[in-house]
Amino acid sequence: MLEISQIRKTFHPDTPNEVRALRGVTITLEKGTFLIIIGTNGSGKSTLLNAVAGTFLVDEGTITLGGHPITSWAEHQRAKLIGRVFQNPFSGTAPNMTIAENLALATRRGQRRGFGWALNRSMMGELQDRVRTLNMGLEQRLENPIGSLSGGQRQALTLLMASWLKPELLLLDEHTAALDPKSADQVIRLTHDIIERDHLTTLMVTHSMQQAVNLGDRIVMMHRGEVLHDLFGSERARVRPEELLQRFDEVRRRERLDPAVAEMLRRNYI
Amino acid sequence: MNLLIGATTIGLILALLAFGVYLSFRIFSFPDITTDGSITLGAAVTAALLVHNFAPWEATLAGFFAGMLAGSITGILHTKFKINELLSGILVMTALYSINLHVMGKSNVPLMNHVTLASQAESLFALLFGGTGDLFILGWPVSARDASALLGVALIVCLLGTSLFLFFRTNLGTAMRAAGDNAQMIRALGVSVDFVLILGLAISNGLIALAGSLLAQYQGFADVQMGVGMIVWGLASVIIGEALVGGGGIGILIIGAVMGSVLFRLLVAIALRWGLNPNDLKLITALFVFIALIAPAAIRKLKSTTASNSSAHA
Numbered sequence: 001m002l003e004i005s006q007i008r009k010t011f012h013p014d015t016p017n018e019v020r021a022l023r024g025v026t027i028t029l030e031k032g033t034f035l036i037i038i039g040t041n042g043s044g045k046s047t048l049l050n051a052v053a054g055t056f057l058v059d060e061g062t063i064t065l066g067g068h069p070i071t072s073w074a075e076h077q078r079a080k081l082i083g084r085v086f087q088n089p090f091s092g093t094a095p096n097m098t099i100a101e102n103l104a105l106a107t108r109r110g111q112r113r114g115f116g117w118a119l120n121r122s123m124m125g126e127l128q129d130r131v132r133t134l135n136m137g138l139e140q141r142l143e144n145p146i147g148s149l150s151g152g153q154r155q156a157l158t159l160l161m162a163s164w165l166k167p168e169l170l171l172l173d174e175h176t177a178a179l180d181p182k183s184a185d186q187v188i189r190l191t192h193d194i195i196e197r198d199h200l201t202t203l204m205v206t207h208s209m210q211q212a213v214n215l216g217d218r219i220v221m222m223h224r225g226e227v228l229h230d231l232f233g234s235e236r237a238r239v240r241p242e243e244l245l246q247r248f249d250e251v252r253r254r255e256r257l258d259p260a261v262a263e264m265l266r267r268n269y270i
Numbered sequence: 271m272n273l274l275i276g277a278t279t280i281g282l283i284l285a286l287l288a289f290g291v292y293l294s295f296r297i298f299s300f301p302d303i304t305t306d307g308s309i310t311l312g313a314a315v316t317a318a319l320l321v322h323n324f325a326p327w328e329a330t331l332a333g334f335f336a337g338m339l340a341g342s343i344t345g346i347l348h349t350k351f352k353i354n355e356l357l358s359g360i361l362v363m364t365a366l367y368s369i370n371l372h373v374m375g376k377s378n379v380p381l382m383n384h385v386t387l388a389s390q391a392e393s394l395f396a397l398l399f400g401g402t403g404d405l406f407i408l409g410w411p412v413s414a415r416d417a418s419a420l421l422g423v424a425l426i427v428c429l430l431g432t433s434l435f436l437f438f439r440t441n442l443g444t445a446m447r448a449a450g451d452n453a454q455m456i457r458a459l460g461v462s463v464d465f466v467l468i469l470g471l472a473i474s475n476g477l478i479a480l481a482g483s484l485l486a487q488y489q490g491f492a493d494v495q496m497g498v499g500m501i502v503w504g505l506a507s508v509i510i511g512e513a514l515v516g517g518g519g520i521g522i523l524i525i526g527a528v529m530g531s532v533l534f535r536l537l538v539a540i541a542l543r544w545g546l547n548p549n550d551l552k553l554i555t556a557l558f559v560f561i562a563l564i565a566p567a568a569i570r571k572l573k574s575t576t577a578s579n580s581s582a583h584a
Contacts, residue, residue, distance in 0.1 A: 053458070079460035086454070094451035097444075105448055108441055110460035115437075118444035161459070 002029040002169055002201060007051055007061030009225075021047040022058065023225040029169075029218075034195055034202045036212045038244065039222035040251065045205045046087075048222070049173050052203065054078040066168040080110030083162030083200075085155065085175040092158030095147030099138060099157065102146050103127050106161030130160060134190065152183025156190055163194050170195065172204035176211075188215070209241035219244070223251055273539060275416045281535030282423045283484045284507065288527040289434055290478035291504030296523075297450040298470055303359030303501055304344045305478050307366030308337040310497035312479025314370040317379040317492035326387045330483045337479020338472040340366060345468030370494050377494040386487035388415070391422035419488055426484070430477065431524050438520045446470050447520070478504070499552045502559050507531035509562040 312333035319329035395418035511530025
């Protein structure tokens with residue numbers, strides 16, 4: 001269970017560049033829930049994800065995960081509980097190391113790393129079996145540098161790595177945004193399968209209303225560092241992409257956004 | 271022949287320097303100037319202890335650990351106090367100059383009349399081969415001192431090269447390589463990048479100090495100036511090594527660093543023999559590294575220009 005309580009984060013405080021990125025966000029996520037976060041650019045959705053991951057410490061508020069008060073934990077300490085896939089497919093893997101070495105690193109996520117061999121023969125069999133489930137033919141290429149793979153292949157492997165040891169929380173930060181449509185579909189299918197299979201508690205940020213509606217069982221819409229809408233239960237079940245867009249339009253009217261920006265939102269979000 | 275063997279021995283000793291520079295510069299992309307101070311620190315600590323009649327292996331080990339301490343201070347300055355990489359190294363290197371003078375008590379400590387690893391290797395050689403007379407290799411006379419030093423140093427380099435190779439295959443070593451390759455990724459997998467960087471710089475400077483310790487024992491003196499420009503020397507060895515082996519796995523690159531160091535030392539010895547002014551040595555080394563660093567980009571640019579010209583003509 002993830003409990004985010006009244007967290008606030010201001011970047012560059014007391015300067016002309018001050019940005020109040022999170023303004024008292026409170027979200028409670030039951031175990032096994034798949035939460036999708038949507039919002040306009042600069043709404044704070046990725047900042048919220050980074051706050052949970054520990055990329056920076058929040059100014060106020062508390063974060064509790066699986067009963068652990070992680071608010072003051074460093075990023076690498078939180079990794080014991082959190083699996084993470086980044087927006088950039090190149091951020092989740094070490095390009096000059098082999099596929100097998102990258103996977104071996106993931107098999108010890110959050111554990112002590114001593115002088116035992118990172119890879120051994122018995123382990124290679126398990127790596128091959130797990131990679132085979134991706135259906136990408138990568139199980140025969142475990143000795144290749146991961147940098148030689150396409151963005152889609154690397155993102156699929158990152159997803160596999162993030163979920164190798166069942167995490168208390170899986171964080172997905174627009175992890176298909178930088179992929180071509182075919183690879184994005186493939187990675188989304190894989191995401192769905194892994195989350196369903198392992199009943200993972202998941203927090204996913206996306207720009208795609210289709211993904212928001214098709215995946216997950218709760219949708220949070222953020223704006224200006226605050227939770228604007230929180231859709232769950234029957235309301236979530238009924239929601240359609242058009243309705244989500246309407247809610248963006250409401251924001252637009254309220255904020256008197258330029259119509260050109262509104263059109264850009266419509267083009268990008270459906 | 272003695273010149274060749276002497277140059278090879280020094281090349282092999284400096285292969286430990288190349289290992290250290292490879293670790294900091296190639297694994298972590300950390301230009302660690304501490305090198306210039308820690309190689310002297312290794313020599314200074316070893317010399318000071320040898321003068322006080324410590325056993326050579328104790329003095330050598332102490333030199334290694336002193337280097338590790340210097341490297342970890344650079345790492346702490348960078349990670350915990352957020353001081354720029356270069357500046358962290360410069361601060362420690364500058365501080366080490368005074369520390370080295372304090373450790374040695376003067377700017378030059380001769381070791382000719384003390385028991386060193388080199389003299390012990392020579393005694394062992396005499397014991398095994400029944401005397402300290404010259405050997406004849408391909409008809410050339412080789413002194414027992416030179417032959418024993420070469421064999422001893424080769425053994426140490428083999429041992430440490432293999433240890434380094436095996437370390438990089440452990441969980442900790444793999445995490446260290448990954449931290450240099452993609453810090454964001456390895457942090458998300460639960461590794462403290464600060465810790466592995468500090469540890470990496472400690473090992474790197476430990477190896478560099480060990481090179482200083484062995485060099486002092488082989489040459490028969492420790493000098494406070496012996497570290498000047500050594501980072502560039504290490505870089506040159508690593509770059510030549512990479513060119514020789516043409517890239518590849520970590521084991522190949524470690525072998526490359528040894529080959530690069532030996533070849534570079536041989537080239538220097540030959541150049542000096544042919545009349546190169548020793549005062550120009552550092553200048554030429556720096557120029558060489560400069561050319562080696564810019565050459566790959568220049569060659570790529572030249573190739574792409576040639577390719578676009580030929581496609582324009584077609």
